[in-house]
Amino acid sequence: MKAAVLESYNAPLVVRDVPTPDPSRAGAVIKVAANGICRSDWHAWAEHWPGFLRLPHVLGHEMCGVVEAIGPEVSRFVPGQRVIVPFSGGDGSCPRCHGGLSHLCDSPVMPGFRSWGGFAEYVAVDKADLNLVVLPEEVSFLAGAGMGCRFMTAFHGLTDRVHLGAGEWIVVYGCGGIGLSVVEIANCLGAQVIAVDIGVEKLDLARELGAVATVNASEVDDPVSAVRELTGGGAQVSVDALGIQQTCENAVRSLAKRGRHLQIGMTSGQAGGKLQVPIDDVIGGELEIYGSKGMPAHHFAGMLRLVAAGRLDPGRLVTRTVALEDAGGVLASMGRFDTLGFTVIDRF
Ligand SMILES: [Zn+2]
Ligand SMILES: [Zn+2]
Structure with a gap:
């Protein structure tokens, strides 16, 4: 698959072929439909958090798409479903997860940070039953992307x-x-x-x-x-x-x-x-x-009701769409703090 790879900090991303991921036993692989470029990507790209990433790395943590494949232990999702991938996932086994606070998990599932993310055609998400959220039919992928982070x-x-x-x-x-x-x-x-x-x-x-x-x-x-x-x-x-x-x-x-x-x-x-x-x-x-950091996946219901009813529209914040090849240029420009609203990759 094609991905925009971070090979060294503060340098252009390299768009190249990388292996397409397989789902883990409890995980899913998502075909990415839209991925917002967030200031956290810029912080990571500019090495503001030394030691946080291991290079080479694929950024992108604000995404939605379609379930492509699932592992044998996944029971709540099937291929073809439209989903949001919140960046703040949990492992399902620590005290935080058991307390309903999976976004504060002790060993978090964070595609784009802890594993390769959505600046790519496909992304793997572990513990899919806990961490994926169904994207309602009436909400577009463009509007859905931002719900995964900001x-x-x-x-x-x-x-x-x-x-x-x-x-x-x-x-x-x-x-x-x-x-x-x-x-x-x-x-x-x-x-x-x-x-x-x-x-x-x-x-x-x-x-x-x-x-x-x-x-x-x-x-x-x-x-x-x-x-x-x-x-x-x-x-x-x-x-x-x-x-x-x-x-x-x-x-x-x-x-x-x-x-x-x-x-x-x-x-x-x-x-x-x-x-x-x-x-x-x-x-x-x-x-x-x-x-405030992310949100547990099970808290999405209220926000999605308002979005599906048209009372909230994250799509209004999307001012620009770009191709995967443009993601590195957008990141490099964010040091000027002049991007407006959400810039979203929608062409992979
Ligand atoms: Zn973000
Ligand atoms: Zn946990």
């Missing part, structure tokens, strides 16, 4: 972690793919969304997706003051969807007392996994800080 991480963060309520103010710092997912989902959940970024196109798209106000951080002295004014004293929920010092700090400082901060932007290389949090504000306002 869209589900946003949904899980807002619903299972900070329990966003109708009518609450939520401010989102960073309107990349995951930030815009937060905007769309928070609006669907009935919250009042403020989007903050420095990109005019990103803020325009945020308004289209339901933001009631936007703040262009390059045009105001202090975005925190602007948010505190708009909200009459601070937001109930803040989100850092970028993962840099400024956005994390500003997001926390934008909260009202007893506010909840959701961190979903991961740090880049220079930060080495650490950002400074205004901790006296956390104490003074009794603030809470949450993380």
Whole structure:
């Protein structure tokens, strides 16, 4: 099969033939129909997480497709079924998996990171019964791809972690793919969304997706003051969807007392996994800080009901489709932080 192979960091991906995978006994092989290119791919490609990958490697962890083959122990899926492959799979045997938190598995099944991923014609997924999710007929592959990573991480963060309520103010710092997912989902959940970024196109798209106000951080002295004014004293929920010092700090400082901060932007290389949090504000306002990573496969039902009914549409975030051969160029461009919404590979 054809795959775009990461042979060395910060270098173009090499599109070449590699062996087509076979399913493990409890696994499946998926013919990839669409695969989003995510900022996590860029972090991995740029070696922001040293030692995380073993090269050569095939990236791609935001995908959906059709079941091509199954192992003898698979009982819930058959070849021909349309499926989403969430990146945050579990092994089914650790205490986290037994507790219903397979996305926090101690030996996670993560195609695209722990094994070869979806920048290829086919991808193998272990423990298929636990880790695959049926993609409803009425949802396109293009819309389905993002649900395997950014869209589900946003949904899980807002619903299972900070329990966003109708009518609450939520401010989102960073309107990349995951930030815009937060905007769309928070609006669907009935919250009042403020989007903050420095990109005019990103803020325009945020308004289209339901933001009631936007703040262009390059045009105001202090975005925190602007948010505190708009909200009459601070937001109930803040989100850092970028993962840099400024956005994390500003997001926390934008909260009202007893506010909840959701961190979903991961740090880049220079930060080495650490950002400074205004901790006296956390104490003074009794603030809470949450993380969100993926979502357990069995939590997809609620999100898929909203998507199948047309009340949520991850497809609105897809602004560009590319061929597999273009994936490396897209990754290399992401250091400029100017991609808009989701770029999805749909030609393999
Ligand atoms: Zn991702
Ligand atoms: Zn587990």
